Amino acid sequence: MDPIQVFFAITFVVSAYLLWFSQLSRRLTGPKVWPLVGSLPYVFMNRHRFHDWIASNLRRTGGTATYQTCTIALPFFAYKQGFYTVTCHPKNIEHILRTRFDNYPKGPEWQAAFHDLLGQGIFNSDG
Structure with a gap:
């Protein structure tokens, strides 16, 4: 060239x-x-x-x-x-954690990385 x-x-x-x-x-x-x-x-x-x-x-x-x-x-x-x-903002937090929870999946990488800290609780689940 x-x-x-x-x-x-x-x-x-x-x-x-x-x-x-x-x-x-x-x-x-x-x-x-x-x-x-x-x-x-x-x-x-x-x-x-x-x-x-x-x-x-x-x-x-x-x-x-x-x-x-x-x-x-x-x-x-x-x-x-x-x-x-x-x-x-409280409305955004409610949207993410309650209203449209299914739109924000954590995925297996997140769950594996935070399993020791969060276990299998609500903050480490996809629903």
Whole structure:
């Protein structure tokens, strides 16, 4: 392949990725998301106060439109496309744990990982 064709192919792929990423990151609430590394720099910087950091992200997203929900992007560490959704709003908790419980299966990987901590109780079951 000609070097110019390779250059244009790489430029096209990188441009397409950056365009897709910019569209995606505008819709996410929570900490800033960087290309390739997601929210990992912020997770690392706040590792000593992780729960307080999550709580401050939820407070920042407050209001009724978002129901205090934020998305943390952790590429290569998450099962579904690298996104973790965190919420603390009572309506969201009720939706996940009661109203639409069947929409949120844990799966065998989750159950195996948390079996020692949760056993076969309600928080480790699929219904």
